[in-house]
Amino acid sequence: MESSGVTLAGSTPVGAQPGEPGLDSLQFGEEIQRLMAVPPENASSFTALLELPAPQAMELLHHAPDPDRVPAMANLSGEPLHKPYPHQTFGSSLTFLSDPALIERAAKYSVFAGEHSPETSSVPSNSSANLEKVKSEPAETDSNPNSSQPLVSDPSVEEKNQRPSAKRKEREKKVRKLKQRGIDRLGFLGFPFLAKFDKSRFQKSEIDHHFCKIQAKASSKKSKNESSQDAQKLPYVHVRARRGQATDSHSLAERARREKINARMKLLQELVPGCNKDKMPLNKIDEDPSFFPSGTTNDGSSVLKSQECNSVLLCDLDPSRSISGTALVLDEIINHVQSLQRQVEFLSMRLAAVNPRIDFNLDSILAIDNGSVMDGNLPNMVSSVMWPEFPINGNRQQFQQQWHFDSLHQPLWGREEDNQTFVTPENSLLTYDSSANSASLHSSQLKMEL
Amino acid sequence: MQNFSQLKQEFLKKWLKGLKICSSPSKKMGILERKNAIKLSADLAMAFARKGRTYWSRAVIAKASRNSNNDMTLIKNASKQRFFQSKKIMKRSQNVHRVLLRNKSLSRKVLPNSMAKRLVKKRTQVLKRLVPGGDQCLDEVSLMRETLDYIISLRAQIDVMRCLAGAK
Numbered sequence: 188m189e190s191s192g193v194t195l196a197g198s199t200p201v202g203a204q205p206g207e208p209g210l211d212s213l214q215f216g217e218e219i220q221r222l223m224a225v226p227p228e229n230a231s232s233f234t235a236l237l238e239l240p241a242p243q244a245m246e247l248l249h250h251a252p253d254p255d256r257v258p259a260m261a262n263l264s265g266e267p268l269h270k271p272y273p274h275q276t277f278g279s280s281l282t283f284l285s286d287p288a289l290i291e292r293a294a295k296y297s298v299f300a301g302e303h304s305p306e307t308s309s310v311p312s313n314s315s316a317n318l319e320k321v322k323s324e325p326a327e328t329d330s331n332p333n334s335s336q337p338l339v340s341d342p343s344v345e346e347k348n349q350r351p352s353a354k355r356k357e358r359e360k361k362v363r364k365l366k367q368r369g370i371d372r373l374g375f376l377g378f379p380f381l382a383k384f385d386k387s388r389f390q391k392s393e394i395d396h397h398f399c400k401i402q403a404k405a406s407s408k409k410s411k412n413e414s415s416q417d418a419q420k421l422p423y424v425h426v427r428a429r430r431g432q433a434t435d436s437h438s439l440a441e442r443a444r445r446e447k448i449n450a451r452m453k454l455l456q457e458l459v460p461g462c463n464k465d466k467m468p469l470n471k472i473d474e475d476p477s478f479f480p481s482g483t484t485n486d487g488s489s490v491l492k493s494q495e496c497n498s499v500l501l502c503d504l505d506p507s508r509s510i511s512g513t514a515l516v517l518d519e520i521i522n523h524v525q526s527l528q529r530q531v532e533f534l535s536m537r538l539a540a541v542n543p544r545i546d547f548n549l550d551s552i553l554a555i556d557n558g559s560v561m562d563g564n565l566p567n568m569v570s571s572v573m574w575p576e577f578p579i580n581g582n583r584q585q586f587q588q589q590w591h592f593d594s595l596h597q598p599l600w601g602r603e604e605d606n607q608t609f610v611t612p613e614n615s616l617l618t619y620d621s622s623a624n625s626a627s628l629h630s631s632q633l634k635m636e637l
Numbered sequence: 638m639q640n641f642s643q644l645k646q647e648f649l650k651k652w653l654k655g656l657k658i659c660s661s662p663s664k665k666m667g668i669l670e671r672k673n674a675i676k677l678s679a680d681l682a683m684a685f686a687r688k689g690r691t692y693w694s695r696a697v698i699a700k701a702s703r704n705s706n707n708d709m710t711l712i713k714n715a716s717k718q719r720f721f722q723s724k725k726i727m728k729r730s731q732n733v734h735r736v737l738l739r740n741k742s743l744s745r746k747v748l749p750n751s752m753a754k755r756l757v758k759k760r761t762q763v764l765k766r767l768v769p770g771g772d773q774c775l776d777e778v779s780l781m782r783e784t785l786d787y788i789i790s791l792r793a794q795i796d797v798m799r800c801l802a803g804a805k
Contacts, residue, residue, distance in 0.1 A: 444778065451781035458788055514753060517760035520784060524767050527791040534798035535679060539672035541802060 456516055459523045644686060644793045652682035652797070677701060683794050691786050692779070696770025 432438070655678035681701050684694035765771035765780060768787050774780040 444776070447778045448781060451778060451785065454785060455781060455788075458785065512753075514756040514760055517757060517764060520788075521760060521763055521767060524764070524784065524788060524791070527788065527795060528767070530795050531679065531791065531798065532676060534795060534802050535676035536668075536672045537802045538798065539668055539675050 452513065452516060455520055459516075459519050461519050461523075641789070641793060644790065645797050647686040648682050648790075648793055649797050651685050652679050655679075655682050677704075679794055679798065683790050686793075687786065687790055692770035692773050692783050693768050693787050694770075694790075696773070700769070 432442075656675065658678075680697050684697040684701075687694040761777060761780065764784060765774065768774075768780070768783050771780060771783060774783055
């Protein structure tokens with residue numbers, strides 16, 4: 188948790204765009220305030236900076252690529268334009284980068300401030316507008332402490348956050364190299380404050396450590412709230428451990444799998460009627476073993492039993508409640524699949540009964556069927572297909588008369604239905620009987636006639 | 638929904654073709670044979686309408702091809718087979734019941750969590766048996782996917798069949 192907090196907090200000044208100097212300087216002000224909280228033994232090189240009046244110090248720290256000031260500093264230090272580049276070239280990079288750059292600059296400036304104080308005092312004349320801006324800032328930070336991290340929810344910042352850590356490491360290396368080079372140059376030129384600067388550089392890691400800690404403390408509350416959003420938005424880290432969750436690869440994979448299953452389950456829940464999760468969930472049922480008698484859920488053959496049990500349960504508890512809980516959802520799915528399969532069976536039986544021959548008038552159907560499956564004209568078409576012989580033979584009256592013979596075939600149909608164990612409402616059974624019997628009689632009569 | 642109606646049309650076309658093929662060899666058929674032929678052709682058409690992309694459609698096709706070697710006799714015996722199967726399942730379920738009872742007597746305190754897990758496991762097994770080709774789904778995710786697909790296609794099938802059957 189702490190690490191993510193650090194990245195969040197550290198990336199905020201980086202994410203500030205160059206077009207928004209106000210936000211940028213605001214961030215720097217915040218950082219200075221934090222740096223003040225660093226124990227003084229670590230910040231020996233900052234003491235000079237801290238002695239300055241706050242707006243001036245911030246002005247010094249505030250990194251506006253000022254065309255007048257940079258050459259002056261370059262002339263002073265004798266090195267050609269080295270200093271502003273790290274921040275410009277890696278301006279969009281990650282946390283570690285900006286902070287060392289800041290600290291390094293601060294160290295340098297502090298040294299300068301100690302040695303050439305008139306120079307620094309002459310700087311604001313070039314950028315008086317900047318100074319005014321900076322002056323206006325501290326009031327803002329005091330009055331509105333929540334705005335210290337205004338860009339955290341900004342998607343661009345988060346995208347920058349999502350860069351692979353390998354890149355980050357590379358950049359760190361680069362920065363270190365650059366710094367090393369700068370120090371070497373300084374030493375080559377024999378500047379008197381080299382020892383100080385080097386010392387400050389060695390202290391820098393410690394300072395960084397403190398810095399990160401403080402920032403993490405400050406941002407942990409906010410990042411807690413935002414961690415859940417981050418977990419959804421991050422594209423390359425699919426699973427993220429929340430507080431108290433395990434972070435090893437096995438549990439992460441397991442969590443990913445569970446999430447997948449849950450998503451599918453939700454889809455199925457929406458698809459299958461009867462388990463609507465929006466209403467009151469019944470989570471307790473599948474947790475409490477006493478709800479299920481032990482024999483009900485053992486095997487496939489007892490699904491019907493468990494179904495009965497479920498229905499009884501649901502009726503007992505509350506009819507308005509609907510089902511949640513994995514086991515019950517699975518039950519519903521099983522029942523649904525079974526009912527669908529039975530329906531297919533039943534419909535095929537019915538079709539077999541209705542039609543004297545298997546192939547209906549195929550050509551006519553195939554000719555018409557494009558786009559007509561969903562429409563209302565299908566029934567008419569199919570009826571013409573189903574009973575093509577009627578108008579030709581003219582034996583509709585015969586067909587009417589054959590209804591009387593239904594009673595003869597009744598036992599046979601009853602037996603068949605027992606075998607098939609159709610579960611259908613009674614009226615549909617009745618229609619099924621009548622239509623099927625008439626059809627079979629009709630076919631037999633046709634055969635007789637032929 | 639556009640997809641759904643497309644699926645229906647596809648199914649209807651394939652089914653009617655299959656019916657034509659089924660009907661040609663044998664003119665005289667009992668109602669049960671007819672029913673089985675219709676069902677088989679419908680299932681096959683459904684499986685082919687899914688283009689063999691899913692486990693269940695492949696399983697249906699494989700089963701049908703296995704059955705077609707032994708001609709219609711196997712199809713005729715389908716009902717008997719099922720009866721036999723259900724007997725077997727009943728016996729097994731009784732066994733499991735006994736084992737469960739013994740377990741319960743051994744350890745009275747069954748954690749509710751483990752109980753729920755067992756229930757879920759049982760149900761997934763049943764579901765695997767219900768969905769054709771469910772045995773090939775090794776994990777729950779693919780099983781869920783198969784079930785979703787199967788339910789959708791079954792619905793399309795039922796819609797079309799109902800259209801044909803309830804048309805008069």
